[in-house]
Amino acid sequence: MSMVQEQIDVDVPLHTAYNQWTQFExxxxxxxxxxxxxQLSERHNHWTTKVAGVTREFDTEIVDQLPDERIAWRTTGGEVRQMGVVTFHRLDAEHTTVRLAIDFEPEGVAEKAADAMGMVDRRVKGDLRRFKSFIEERGVEQGGWRGRITPG
Structure with missing residues (x-):
């Protein structure tokens, strides 16, 4: 397994950042x-990705979700093996740190090479920068789910 950890500060309140992140679609x-x-249910999502011309589909299950604090998930089916957690940390009334940690299993020579060259880290960092732009440009979330999902 490989691990990626990145974080970014966003110029929105904590609840805004968290609520937007719950909008998986x-x-x-x-x-x-x-x-x-x-989104198939409160706990389950189906993903379709396309990276370097390769399409993959997989399912994820949210295993822990605490409003305004964290969302943890793992894959449950398909071609991708990963687990991760995103956490939200209040800096002040209008600023939040979003931290993302992902454990994943690179498949095949190309994915292992991309991981070794730091491409996965750069992609996650880019995703967080785009999330920052996405939420800051709007200033408000497009919805939010505030339910609690407990481990086990």
Whole structure:
């Protein structure tokens, strides 16, 4: 498994950043290579990605979600093996730090080479920069789910 950890400060209140992140179907607007996310239930999403011309589909399960603090997930099916957590940290009334940590299993020679060259780290960093632009340009979230999902 490989680990990527990145963070970014966004110029919106904590609840705004968190609420927007719960809108999984909006991820293609700021995540490179994400073609579509379909929310199947409060816990489950289906993803379609296309990276370097290769399309992959997989499912994720949210295993822990605490409003304004964290969302943790893992893959449950398909061609991708990963788990991760995004956390939200209040800096002040109008600023939030978003931290993203992902453990993933690169598949095949190309993915292993991309991981070794730091391409995955750069992609995640770019996704966070695009999230920052996405939410700051709007200034408000496009919705939000404030439910609690507990581990186990």
């Amino acid at each position: 909006e991820f293609p607007h700021f995540m490179e290579g994400v073609e579509q996310v379909t």
